[in-house]
Amino acid sequence: MADFSLDDLERIVGTRARSGAADSWTAKLYAQGMERAAKKLGEEAVETVIAAVAGDTKGLVSESADLLYHWLVVLALADVKLSDVLAELERRTSQSGLAEKASRNQG
Numbered sequence: 001m002a003d004f005s006l007d008d009l010e011r012i013v014g015t016r017a018r019s020g021a022a023d024s025w026t027a028k029l030y031a032q033g034m035e036r037a038a039k040k041l042g043e044e045a046v047e048t049v050i051a052a053v054a055g056d057t058k059g060l061v062s063e064s065a066d067l068l069y070h071w072l073v074v075l076a077l078a079d080v081k082l083s084d085v086l087a088e089l090e091r092r093t094s095q096s097g098l099a100e101k102a103s104r105n106q107g
């Protein structure tokens with residue numbers, strides 16, 4: 001289980017999304033398109049926020065999993081790779097968040 005990564009889930013989502021399998025939530029959501037998938041992502045984000053603010057640790061873990069899964073479905077629909085997002089995050093490691101914010105505000 002410790003070996004399971006978002007890369008693995010991205011692969012599963014990609015395969016199931018294009019499978020057309022009748023028993024697949026991923027295939028169903030993917031077929032419904034970006035508007036529906038993005039709406040689900042927004043709902044999961046709100047549910048994650050609610051769990052966090054309530055101090056519901058178990059709920060936060062579960063809603064975070066829902067959030068990341070639906071985020072990967074949205075990325076797949078947009079044809080954006082997880083590696084693209086990680087590359088952007090890696091690029092940002094050269095600077096602290098506050099320094100980046102300050103440089104934006106100067107412009």
Ligand SMILES: N=c1c2ncn([C@@H]3O[C@H](COP(=O)(O)OP(=O)(O)OP(=O)(O)O)[C@@H](O)[C@H]3O)c2ncn1[C@@H]1O[C@H](COP(=O)(O)O)[C@@H](O)[C@H]1O
Nearest residue numbers: 009012013016017023024025026027040043065066069070
């Ligand atoms: N990680 C997930 C995952 N997380 C959440 N969900 C599904 O997301 C759906 C929506 O979650 P909700 O809590 O909003 O459920 P809901 O209220 O019934 O949904 P709505 O009525 O609002 O549409 C549920 O059907 C969940 O089962 C997931 N479905 C799939 N995966 C992964 O994708 C793989 C392939 O799944 P299938 O495509 O379904 O075979 C699975 O083996 C998992 O690894």
